[in-house]
Amino acid sequence: METVAENRAFGGVQGVYSHASAETGTEMTFSVFVPPHQLGAKLPVLWYLSGLTCTHSNVTEKGEFRAACAERGIIFVAPDTSPRGEDIPDDDAYDFGKGAGFYVDAMQAPWAKTFRMRSYIENELPSLIGKNFPADMERQGITGHSMGGHGALTIALRNPGRFTSVSAFAPIVSPMNCPWGEKALSGYLGSNRDTWREYDACALIEDGARLPDLLVDQGTADNFLKDELKTGLLALACKKADIPAQIRMQDGYDHSYYFISTFMADHIGWHADRLKDGDEG
């Protein structure tokens, strides 16, 4: 692991790091904020998965998470959204290829070899974080925005017990039922929709996966709400499955980091409340 940059911030260190990923076969970059802490302490980890077109840097610069993470003692990890590099296959569209990995392990050429963001986020990067940072990997939470909200929900649903706390900002809740998702899942996985279900939060819940509870914020002025995000499908799935979900429609908010940063401290508080109590009872 190499240090790209480290800046002192809110009494801790905001770092950007890179490493050679075995899963993607590329150099991958991610950011980690480590809050001030006592020597030898192990801190809970909050994963933040980013949306379409983003790298680690969008939330790192605009997310306004550091004040709350410093106050509550939370490590904040922000991965990239796809493999990068000149040799990596891409697509001209913003919603497929680089910057649009959709947190799947691709099964179709030419993507299958490098677009392995599911395994990267579920296995390879957690191992690296556990080894290189003062992280208590028994206390993890996960959140994300839009495509990254989809990532957070599906990864948490597929890995019961791993995440003490789960939330999302304006998530894509059912990629099987929206244009972004249908394009990505058919492109990366192929036409057999049975293989798509493990990448669809609503389908996973329908198939029996569960979350301890859930916080979702969604802006009412979000241009993608009606056709892509379809928050109502998640509310319905949670209701049917008795998952206690707080799904908050936020009046007048859009899909931008102005929306995310407004509610970031709330989400960090939600995670901190659960991560602190998790193993200390």
Add this chain to the structure above:
Amino acid sequence: METVAENRAFGGVQGVYSHASAETGTEMTFSVFVPPHQLGAKLPVLWYLSGLTCTHSNVTEKGEFRAACAERGIIFVAPDTSPRGEDIPDDDAYDFGKGAGFYVDAMQAPWAKTFRMRSYIENELPSLIGKNFPADMERQGITGHSMGGHGALTIALRNPGRFTSVSAFAPIVSPMNCPWGEKALSGYLGSNRDTWREYDACALIEDGARLPDLLVDQGTADNFLKDELKTGLLALACKKADIPAQIRMQDGYDHSYYFISTFMADHIGWHADRLKDGDEG
């Protein structure tokens, strides 16, 4: 005045606006955050002047000021740092020309016609803000970063009584005594150093100008501290002039927005304490 963008944030509106400036002869862009407020209320205004290479957007995206401004009821205004446009003279260097107006009214060709950032910030833009936003122009504070800290200090010193509160992040405190300043002031004003004194915070204090009090944060790991910023000169000038200055050296912080955002809430609190009490006693 035209609206470039408005986004809901922290219960208020983060806007970006443009207008045809009579001072610069160009289209000028700036950002304004208006916090949630009661209909008809007039709110105090905090000016934030940006540093070299910046536009309004750096602090708007990375400054983390909205939470505190929403809590304290402060309007936050972030102007650009120079005129812009294809017809505007420029220099290849990052520290002269576009993005480096140094908040002066230039006297040398080819700059004098358009590089009128002093008059723009002191007169034209305040008038526009007063007319178009719910701003109480009797309650103004000013702050800024680096070149913008220089701007905030010198504008406040030259306009006694206008600003109830003054602060700065890593300001250039004496452009007459550092490479950035000597290049800019000689280039914009000419070789007669007597004309430079009204653009030098330490010289203005030496010449009798005063501030009610002052908050400055300066990182100890700031690469520009020793040769360009020279915080010690300001501390000395304030001491000699009996200006009660809190100049805080912040251990391990650099010159970036990671530093600025860390102490932004402190500065907004400093301004809010003074602006709220100013006219309500």
